[in-house]
Amino acid sequence: xxxxxxxxxxxxxxxxxxxxxxxxxxxxxxxxxxxxxxxxxxxxxxxxxxxxxxxxxxxxxxxxxxxxxxxxxxxxxxxxxxxxxxxxxxxxxxxxxxxxxxxxxxxxxxxxxxxxxxxxxxxxxxxxxxxxxxxxxxxxxxxxxxxxxxxxxxxxxxxxxxxxxxxxxxxxxxxxxxxxxxxxxxxxxxxxxxxxxxxxxxx
Amino acid sequence: xxxxxxxxxxxxxxxxxxxxxxxxxxxxxxxxxxxxxxxxxxxxxxxxxxxxxxxxxxxxxxxxxxxxxxxxxxxxxxxxxxxxxxxxxxxxxxxxxxxxxxxxxxxxxxxxxxxxxxxxxxxxxxxxxxxxxxxxxxxxxxxxxxxxxxxxxxxxxxxxxxxxxxxxxxxxxxxxxxxxxxxxxxxxxxxxxxxxxxxxxxxxxxxxxxxxxxxxxxxxxxxxxxxxxxxxxxxxxxxxxxxxxxxxxxxxxxxxxxxxxxxxxxxxxxxxxxxxxxxxxxxxxxxxxxxxxxxxxxxxxxxxxxxxxxxxxxxxxxxxxxxxxxxxxxxxxxxxxxxxxxxxxxxxxxxxxxxxxxxxxxxxxxxxxxxxxxxxxxx
Numbered sequence: 001x002x003x004x005x006x007x008x009x010x011x012x013x014x015x016x017x018x019x020x021x022x023x024x025x026x027x028x029x030x031x032x033x034x035x036x037x038x039x040x041x042x043x044x045x046x047x048x049x050x051x052x053x054x055x056x057x058x059x060x061x062x063x064x065x066x067x068x069x070x071x072x073x074x075x076x077x078x079x080x081x082x083x084x085x086x087x088x089x090x091x092x093x094x095x096x097x098x099x100x101x102x103x104x105x106x107x108x109x110x111x112x113x114x115x116x117x118x119x120x121x122x123x124x125x126x127x128x129x130x131x132x133x134x135x136x137x138x139x140x141x142x143x144x145x146x147x148x149x150x151x152x153x154x155x156x157x158x159x160x161x162x163x164x165x166x167x168x169x170x171x172x173x174x175x176x177x178x179x180x181x182x183x184x185x186x187x188x189x190x191x192x193x194x195x196x197x198x199x200x201x202x203x
Numbered sequence: 204x205x206x207x208x209x210x211x212x213x214x215x216x217x218x219x220x221x222x223x224x225x226x227x228x229x230x231x232x233x234x235x236x237x238x239x240x241x242x243x244x245x246x247x248x249x250x251x252x253x254x255x256x257x258x259x260x261x262x263x264x265x266x267x268x269x270x271x272x273x274x275x276x277x278x279x280x281x282x283x284x285x286x287x288x289x290x291x292x293x294x295x296x297x298x299x300x301x302x303x304x305x306x307x308x309x310x311x312x313x314x315x316x317x318x319x320x321x322x323x324x325x326x327x328x329x330x331x332x333x334x335x336x337x338x339x340x341x342x343x344x345x346x347x348x349x350x351x352x353x354x355x356x357x358x359x360x361x362x363x364x365x366x367x368x369x370x371x372x373x374x375x376x377x378x379x380x381x382x383x384x385x386x387x388x389x390x391x392x393x394x395x396x397x398x399x400x401x402x403x404x405x406x407x408x409x410x411x412x413x414x415x416x417x418x419x420x421x422x423x424x425x426x427x428x429x430x431x432x433x434x435x436x437x438x439x440x441x442x443x444x445x446x447x448x449x450x451x452x453x454x455x456x457x458x459x460x461x462x463x464x465x466x467x468x469x470x471x472x473x474x475x476x477x478x479x480x481x482x483x484x485x486x487x488x489x490x491x492x493x494x495x496x497x498x499x500x501x502x503x504x505x506x507x508x509x510x511x512x513x514x515x516x517x518x519x520x521x522x523x524x525x526x527x528x529x530x531x532x533x534x535x536x537x538x539x540x541x542x543x544x545x546x547x548x549x550x551x552x553x554x555x556x557x558x559x560x561x562x563x564x565x566x567x568x569x570x571x572x573x574x575x576x577x578x579x580x581x582x
Contacts, residue, residue, distance in 0.1 A: 052551065061555040062572050065523060066579030072542055072554040082543040 010042045014180045015094055015120035015198045022118070022176065022200060023047060027089035030054065030113060032076045033096035037064035044069070052088075054079065077101045080109040088114045095196075097121045097163075098154040107170055111203040116175065120198040125159035125191045126181070144195040160191040167201060176200040224249055224272055224279075224308075224315050229347045233310070236337040242324070246348050247315025248272050248307035251291060252299030254354075261354045262297060262581070263345060263381070264306040265362030265369035268437075268494055269486055271314040272306045275299070280485045286567065289574075296578040302358060307348055309341040309369075311493040316344075319489035320420060330489060331417035338365070338501045342372045346380060359383035359581055363566035364533065365494070368501050371541065374522070375503055375514035385580055387525045387573070388566045390537035391511055391544070392502040397532065400440050401495040404433030408488045417489050430488040431479030438478045443529035443562030447471060504544075511544035518545075522552040523580040525566075525573060532563040553580065 009017030016039045023029060025047045031040050034053030037060075043049040053071035055061050064071035072079070076093075077100060091114030093106065098121050100106040110117035122144040123129075132140035139149035147154070158166075160179070167174055179186040179194035186194045226247045232240040249272040254261060264274055266286070271278070275285040275292050291297045291304055308316035311333070319333040349357065360381040362370040367389020374384040390397070408414055411429025419425055439447075451471040455461070458468065467473040507514035522545050526538040535556045545552040557572045559565035566573065 050551070058556055058558065061553075062557070062576055065553045065555055066575040068579050068582050070521065070551045070553045072546070072552060073556055074539075074542075074554070079543075079546075082546045084547055084549060087549050 010046060012038055012042060013094075014183050015178070015196050016042075018178045018198055019092055019094065019118045019120070020047065023049065023090055025049065028052075028087070029090045029092060030083065030088045031092045031094075032080065032110070033093060033099075034060075034064065034069075034071060036060050037067060037069045037071060039092065039094070040064070040069050040071070041067065076106065076109075080106070080113060083113045085112055086115055090114050090116050090118060092118045094118070094120045095122065098124075098156050098158055100156060103156050103158065104166060104170065107166065107172065107201075111170070111172055111201065115202065117172075117201045118198065119163070119201065120196060121158055121163070122154075123160050123179075123191065123194045123197050124157040125161065126195050127192050128195075130192075160194060160197050163197065163199065167199070170203070172201045172203045174199055175202055226315055227348060227351055229344065230351070231347070233340065233344055233347065235334050235340050237335050237340075239334060241310070241317060241334060244310060244317045244344055244347075245315070245321070246307045246310070246317075246344055248305060248348060249274060249276060250306075251275050251304040252302050254303040254352075258354050259356070259358060260301060261303045261305055261349075261352075261357045263349065263357045263360045263373070264291070264297070264304055265342075265345070265360065265366035265373075266306060266309065267362075267364040267366050268498065269434075269482070269491075270366070271312065272308045273314075274304065274306045278485070281481075289569065290577065296574045297361065297581065298578075302581070305348075305352070305354075305357075307345050309494065310344045311336045311341065311490060311497060313487035313490040318487065319417065319493055320487045328420040330420060333489070333493060335496055335500075336493060337497050338368045339372050339376060339506065341497065342369050342376065345369070346373070346377050349380065355380070357381050359385055361385040361387075361577075361581075362389065363387040364389055364563065365498055367533075368498065368503075371503055371514075372501075374518060374520055375507065378515075378518045378520060381520055383580065383582075384520050384522045385525075385577065386522070386538070386541070388527055388530050388533050388563055389524075390501075390533040391504065391514075391541045392537075393499045394537075398499045400436060400532075401499050403436050405492050405495060407432035407436070408492060411488075414488060417492075419488070425483070426488045427480070427483040430483045430486065430491060431476070433488075433491060434482040434486075435475040435479040438475060440532045441562060441564045443531065443560060445529060446561045446564075449560065450474075511541070512547035515545055515548040515550050518548060518550050520550070521580075522550055523576070524552065524554045525576055526554075526556045527559045527561075527563070527565040527570075528556055529558075529560055530563040530565060 029051045040051040043051040061073040091110040128142045129140040178198040179190040232242045233244040308314040323329045360370045367386035408429040411426035413424040414426035454470045456473040504511040524538045526535040542554040559570045
């Protein structure tokens with residue numbers, strides 16, 4: 001991922017950087033799958049947010065807490081249900097949707113717990129992925145989807161088009177959207193050209 | 204074996220007179236959950252590090268069932284180092300160069316605070332006339348101590364095991380008194396299994412003829428055998444099966460073959476006997492009854508209308524809960540239960556399950572990840 005990280009953007013991955021910039025200052029944010037807390041750290045330090053995190057990996061949680069961040073070790077598939085309705089201004093699910101047991105239910109939870117939700121994911125319809133499957137005849141292993149089929153945590157690959165349909169089915173309004181390839185914005189032909197997508201949703 | 208009554212009174216007096224532990228008599232009678240009040244309640248406490256000018260750097264540290272105020276100083280009876288010296292001290296995760304750490308012996312205990320071994324108004328030990336106390340009573344006494352020390356709000360309240368129960372109780376009942384709440388290897392309620400193990404221990408004490416309905420202070424005969432059995436049973440619950448296997452396996456103690464008798468053939472037997480008898484030198488059997496009872500009665504949700512989230516409604520404190528994967532006494536599920544309630548209450552909470560092989564006792568032992576979490580959370 002480091003490959004795509006421009007030095008600006010708070011030193012964040014592009015999807016996290018647009019999320020950080022789109023979140024209003026001093027808001028309440030729940031970062032689901034917060035990893036080592038990079039986004040939370042920026043939100044707390046630069047945006048004066050009350051940021052909370054959820055992360056399944058104990059080692060990541062330990063690092064977050066050691067940094068002074070409020071992070072709960074938990075499984076988003078199960079533990080999001082514990083949070084009250086609209087307890088947060090924003091929920092963030094970055095590159096985790098495709099690992100969810102039920103992405104549709106997780107989207108419901110995101111929009112229940114937060115007034116707005118940010119969702120980012122690798123786009124399975126990117127031309128590299130399509131080419132790998134079409135010409136290689138094998139499950140794609142690309143720079144956006146770098147892990148082999150047998151050990152990938154990505155159990156629900158999703159495309160930009162799929163996600164739009166899901167959002168519509170769920171009655172979620174797409175407030176804003178961003179697309180990236182090689183860390184640079186993509187504006188046209190997104191379902192072909194975007195390696196990563198970020199959506200801001202509300203309901 | 205030493206006579207416990209003499210011993211207990213001896214060091215009790217000694218502590219009162221010497222400068223090693225400060226003792227305070229609470230100015231007001233201590234109201235008790237079981238009804239009534241405890242007049243002239245005494246609290247013995249230790250402090251480490253300087254209190255700053257605006258009195259904002261205090262950390263209230265709450266000890267576990269058989270712990271005491273000697274967190275980071277030599278125990279006056281055993282001569283052993285403090286029970287959390289690895290965590291508390293200059294440059295340690297709970298840094299006494301920065302924080303003023305206060306630890307008080309809980310009421311009901313026997314290291315200088317009011318308990319069954321203390322003198323009742325009639326000049327004889329309370330014994331079983333001492334009122335049954337709760338975790339909240341213990342905390343109420345410590346809040347009164349903070350009042351006396353002029354500390355309005357502590358930087359953090361910290362505790363492991365029963366200390367964690369006290370930290371949760373303080374957060375729920377005196378939410379304005381702590382900015383941070385650190386709860387390690389603890390629970391918001393005693394489970395049936397927890398109560399069962401404690402009942403086993405109490406029955407062992409009470410089955411000892413020397414217990415004499417608790418009136419053993421004036422005699423030479425002490426319920427040491429019963430108390431030792433109670434400690435042995437409890438000690439098993441503090442360790443993981445893996446830790447016991449790793450430490451002892453089926454190794455024999457000072458012999459090459461089984462004795463076909465009932466000596467301590469196995470190392471694990473010898474170890475438990477040693478733990479049991481060592482414990483009787485420093486702990487009062489009646490205190491063991493009272494404190495285990497207080498723990499069994501602990502159910503924070505019950506105190507707050509049956510809903511744990513309500514115990515923390517509106518709290519502005521930051522919480523951190525830590526569990527250990529090998530702890531079967533207060534397993535991770537108990538910490539999660541608290542975390543769930545805190546999330547429902549909208550509280551700022553961190554939670555991590557650390558991997559450590561030692562079982563419940565991990566919070567006292569060398570677990571570097573715990574050091575990092577404690578240090579990071581205290582800020």
